[in-house]
Amino acid sequence: QVQLVESGGGLVQPGGSLRLSCTASGVSLDNYAIGWFRQAPGKGREGVASLSNHDRSKYYPISVRGRFTSSRDNAKDTVYLQMNSLKPEDTANYFCAARLSPRLSVKPSDYPYWGQGTQVTVSS
DSSP states (O other): OOEEEEEOOEEEOTTOOEEEEEEEESSOGGGSEEEEEEEOTTSOOEEEEEEOSSSSOEEOOTTTTTTEEEEEETTTTEEEEEEOSOOGGGOEEEEEEEESOOSOOOOGGGOOEEOOOEEEEEOO
């Protein structure tokens, strides 16, 4: 009964920042590994972050490494994706996803639980 909700998307200028939030109803995200994904028109779903629920292990692909950072606030039961130095090519619908495995993964098929997505548009 995992239901995820993303928020924080919007329109931002190139070079700007946004922070996305992921929350769940019915369960605590402490028990789940989290993945962040994005999908732009004409493209497949691309993983941009992976967080283990067992330790501080994180993974970011080269395309966002150094610009995106994901973190947990367990007191608020919220997972964040901080996006800095945004580029037009970051424009996409962004999703958070959850799975019970402690292993890092940016494969969409590894995640059974998904949010509805939040749109991020980077444009001047």
